[in-house]
Amino acid sequence: MHRTVLVCQHDTCSQQGAAQVLAAFQQQFSNAVTITSSGCLGQCGSGPMVLVLPEETWYCHIRPPDVPIIVEEHLNQARIVTQKLYPKFHPTGKSVEIWLTAFGVTLVLLALLLTMLARQTYYLHLSQVS
Numbered sequence: 001m002h003r004t005v006l007v008c009q010h011d012t013c014s015q016q017g018a019a020q021v022l023a024a025f026q027q028q029f030s031n032a033v034t035i036t037s038s039g040c041l042g043q044c045g046s047g048p049m050v051l052v053l054p055e056e057t058w059y060c061h062i063r064p065p066d067v068p069i070i071v072e073e074h075l076n077q078a079r080i081v082t083q084k085l086y087p088k089f090h091p092t093g094k095s096v097e098i099w100l101t102a103f104g105v106t107l108v109l110l111a112l113l114l115t116m117l118a119r120q121t122y123y124l125h126l127s128q129v130s
């Protein structure tokens, strides 16, 4: 499978060292993978952003020392480098766990609130009957 690696070179990513990241990718390959600069990938502030196509794997906060790891693991061995995945598009087990915990806490609080409302309604009803 031929892959394309997009390295954002727009404002924010550029300020975060995207040119060095692009240069590091370009030193690694000749024609097996297309390495190209891109305009803003719409994820400013998490850069330098790197997008690997066609599988649409997003990597964030990439530094030049990360590049050989991505090349060897992802591009050569087809193993995703989970430590550098962009969590917005690739939620990890930990972030899913956090969301489930927050959802569970919300359910418990909602149940407590409904119980309190039911008791208040019951006591109000008792006071009106007597």
Ligand code: FES
Residues within 6 Å of the ligand: 008, 009, 010, 011, 012, 013, 014, 039, 040, 041, 042, 043, 044, 045, 047, 049
């Ligand atoms: S500047 Fe790189 S994602 Fe916007």
